Amino acid sequence: xxxxxxxxxxxxxxxxxxxxxxxxxxxxxxxxxxxxxxxxxxxxxxxxxxxxxxxxxxxxxxxxxxxxxxxxxxxxxxxxxxxxxxxxxxxxxxxxxxxxxxxxxxxxxxxxxxxxxxxxxxxxxxxxxxxxxxxxxxxxxxxxxxxxxxxxxxxxxxxxxxxxxxxxxxxxxxxxxxxxxxxxxxxxxxxxxxxxxxxxxxxxxxxxxxxxxxxxxxxxxxxxxxxxxxxxxxxxxxxxxxxxxxxxxxxxxxxxxxxxxxxxxxxxxxxxxxxxxxxxxxxxxxxxxxxxxxxxxxxxxxxxxxxxxxxxxxxxxxxxxxxxxxxxxxxxxxxxxxxxxxxxxxxxxxxxxxxxxxxxxxxxxxxxxxxxxxxxxxxxxxxxxxxxxxxxxxxxxxxxxxxxxxxxxxxxxxxxxxxxxxxxxxxxxxxxxxxxxxxxxxxxxxxxxxxxxxxxxxxxxxxxxxxxxxxxxxxxxxxxxxxxxxxxxxxxxxxxxxxxxxxxxxxxxxxxxxxxxxxxxxxxxxxxxxxxxxxxx
Numbered sequence: 256x257x258x259x260x261x262x263x264x265x266x267x268x269x270x271x272x273x274x275x276x277x278x279x280x281x282x283x284x285x286x287x288x289x290x291x292x293x294x295x296x297x298x299x300x301x302x303x304x305x306x307x308x309x310x311x312x313x314x315x316x317x318x319x320x321x322x323x324x325x326x327x328x329x330x331x332x333x334x335x336x337x338x339x340x341x342x343x344x345x346x347x348x349x350x351x352x353x354x355x356x357x358x359x360x361x362x363x364x365x366x367x368x369x370x371x372x373x374x375x376x377x378x379x380x381x382x383x384x385x386x387x388x389x390x391x392x393x394x395x396x397x398x399x400x401x402x403x404x405x406x407x408x409x410x411x412x413x414x415x416x417x418x419x420x421x422x423x424x425x426x427x428x429x430x431x432x433x434x435x436x437x438x439x440x441x442x443x444x445x446x447x448x449x450x451x452x453x454x455x456x457x458x459x460x461x462x463x464x465x466x467x468x469x470x471x472x473x474x475x476x477x478x479x480x481x482x483x484x485x486x487x488x489x490x491x492x493x494x495x496x497x498x499x500x501x502x503x504x505x506x507x508x509x510x511x512x513x514x515x516x517x518x519x520x521x522x523x524x525x526x527x528x529x530x531x532x533x534x535x536x537x538x539x540x541x542x543x544x545x546x547x548x549x550x551x552x553x554x555x556x557x558x559x560x561x562x563x564x565x566x567x568x569x570x571x572x573x574x575x576x577x578x579x580x581x582x583x584x585x586x587x588x589x590x591x592x593x594x595x596x597x598x599x600x601x602x603x604x605x606x607x608x609x610x611x612x613x614x615x616x617x618x619x620x621x622x623x624x625x626x627x628x629x630x631x632x633x634x635x636x637x638x639x640x641x642x643x644x645x646x647x648x649x650x651x652x653x654x655x656x657x658x659x660x661x662x663x664x665x666x667x668x669x670x671x672x673x674x675x676x677x678x679x680x681x682x683x684x685x686x687x688x689x690x691x692x693x694x695x696x697x698x699x700x701x702x703x704x705x706x707x708x709x710x711x712x713x714x715x716x717x718x719x720x721x722x723x724x725x726x727x728x729x730x731x732x733x734x735x736x737x738x739x740x741x742x743x744x745x746x747x748x749x750x751x752x753x754x755x756x757x758x759x760x761x762x763x764x765x766x767x768x769x770x771x772x773x774x775x776x777x778x779x780x781x782x783x784x785x786x787x788x789x790x791x792x
Contacts, residue, residue: 323435327368327423331431333530334548335421336378339437345412346442348372350419351395354433364580366431367391369422371503372398372407375415380555381546381562386410388503390422390528392477401445405475406504409448424530424581450509452541457496458517459654466674467496467659468646469537470526470573470595470632475510476501479637486514486521488635492643493674496520496659498537502528505544522656526573527559532584533577535595535632538568538660551585560590569660571595571630575611576604588615588627593663597631597645597670601779609783613753617722620750620788628666628692628785645670645780648678650691666692666785672758676711677737680754682787684746689787696790699747703789707754710737712781716757721749731756744789751786 323337341348352370359365371388378384387407389396396404403409423431459465472478473485478501480488489497499521501507508523515521523543525536531551536559539545543566549555560570569592575584577598588594596608612629619626631645648669651662662668669678669691681690684703689695697703709717713735719727719742726749727742744752758778 318441319439321437321439323419323437325433327421327426327431327433329426329428329430331423331426333422333424333550335423336373336418337421337435339417339419341375341412341414341417341439343414344441345414345439346444347397347399347440348412348417349395349397349438349440350435352419352421352433352435353394354431357427357429359427359429363428364425366427367423367425368431368433369424370396370435371420371422372396373418373420375413375417378418378420380548381559384418385544385546386417387506388476390477390502399445400447402448403506405473406501406506408504408506411444411447448509450542451512452508453511453515453521453523455657456653456655457515457520459495459651459658462650462652464648464650465495465654465659465662466643466646466648466671467494467498467520468492468633468635468643469498469522469524469571469630469663470500470535470598470634471497471642472501472526472634472636473499473507475507476504476526477636480635482507482510483514485635485642486511486519488642490519492641492646494519494643494646495654496522497642498522498524498535500524500526500535500537502526503547505539505542508539508541508543520654520656520659522659524568528581529556530581532575532586533573533582534584534586534591535571535573536563536568537571537663538566538656539563540566551587556586557590564592567657567660569593569664573632574598574604574608574634576607578604591627593628593630593666595632596629597780597783598634599640599644605780609780613720616751616753616786620722626666626786626788628663628668629670629783630663630668631670631783641673643673645672646674647671668692669754669782669784670780672779672781673711676756676782677709678754678756678782678784679706679708680784680787681706682752682789685792691787692785694788694790695746696792697746698792700745701792703744703746703749705742705744705752705787707740708737709740709756709782711735712756712758714759715781716759716778718755718757718777719752720755721752723749746789746791749789751788753786754782754784755780756782 354368356366369390372386373384374386376384389406398407473482511521523539523541527534527547536545571593572584573595596612597605616626635642649662650667651658682705685697685701714733715731717729717740729740731738758781760778
């Protein structure tokens with residue numbers, strides 16, 4: 256995903272200054288430290304006494320500090336809820352925490368513990384009480400009516416029982432000892448925060464191909480970039496749209512409005528990081544939050560997939576073969592709308608994802624089911640991770656949230672390493688023509704002519720694949736100039752045809768391995784299309 260692309264995801268130390276976006280570990284590690292998942296079960300392992308009763312209304316109380324301590328054993332619940340009684344008159348609630356990190360034997364996970372908070376409306380799964388999450392990215396946060404630490408939602412600090420929630424996703428054999436300090440600051444609440452959500456559409460080109468990155472992070476979860484820096488990076492990468500997907504929070508949605516424009520559509524979203532894999536909720540209503548506190552065995556994923564679809568959004572399993580704790584996809588694909596088969600720089604897990612997607616594609620067509628479109632996204636968190644590498648090139652009726660999501664849902668899209676890569680792909684037969692994501696219905700033995708035009712991949716290899724595997728390949732010009740590859744088949748021989756464009760291997764030999772090692776037969780991906788399906792008339 257990013258350099259170092261395959262470093263072990265050890266728990267990252269907390270930044271010494273959590274408000275400083277530069278004090279952040281690398282993205283591979285962040286995929287792990289952003290986790291906060293599992294069954295939403297309360298626990299009796301840590302039950303601190305509630306705060307004292309509300310002060311006399313005639314007094315002006317000073318800040319009140321509550322310290323909550325406890326120890327969690329190996330096998331602790333995925334979530335530990337610590338109740339805090341918040342009296343009337345609290346202007347701001349501030350929380351800081353720490354936990355021990357004892358030495359562990361080689362190969363044994365050490366302590367890692369995430370944090371978030373729910374307000375007086377409760378901790379019910381999918382309920383209204385969510386007020387923020389920062390995973391393991393920050394050691395402190397605060398919430399008031401006017402402002403909140405990124406990852407947290409500004410709003411009233413109403414009286415009642417709030418809950419600090421700990422997510423001990425790794426516990427050492429010695430256990431995990433924690434200390435949470437809650438500071439209640441009293442006073443007038445201040446003006447209410449006013450979110451500025453992005454517009455639903457930008458100035459498009461009508462029905463056209465639009466480029467967009469649908470998996471990006473900011474300081475609102477575990478990224479180093481401010482939203483303004485992400486928007487600037489998207490424009491520099493030649494993108495028409497982006498989707499904001501911070502982990503387990505909607506807090507960034509209200510920051511994007513001033514950063515969108517006629518030239519850039521910004522779509523709200525979320526990356527839901529569970530203990531059994533991550534998924535992208537693309538195209539949420541502004542401010543909409545999707546819960547993440549469940550495992551595959553809990554049977555809750557379909558419920559939240561339906562929630563996303565009710566808002567017109569897409570459910571997309573992310574990096575399904577990412578080989579680290581809690582990242583591999585375990586929920587199946589029956590509730591998915593697409594799958595992210597390419598995440599950041601091309602790696603072994605992307606190769607596995609494409610192979611699995613291709614097998615599912617063949618099975619779906621054989622069984623007469625809808626097939627699952629492929630997507631590619633950068634998952635960029637910080638410099639030097641490039642925004643837009645890879646990204647999706649989508650045929651949409653307009654540059655609007657509904658139109659872009661419709662194009663992705665239909666598979667009218669292809670995946671590009673960068674905006675320098677250009678591609679056209681179509682099949683014609685029996686007087687008909689179909690493009691990417693479309694179906695061509697022809698008599699069984701009618702000739703079907705497939706044509707792929709590519710530029711921007713010097714010395715690359717163009718591959719045409721069907722349900723039989725690769726049936727044609729050609730080497731592209733060394734200067735990256737446009738080249739057209741033509742091939743003929745029939746609907747009786749191919750249920751679908753799709754295209755891949757690969758970079759040459761580092762030693763300059765086309766089509767014989769890639770930067771991950773000499774044992775793979777192809778170079779890194781430069782472009783990948785969704786299929787054109789062939790049907791018998």
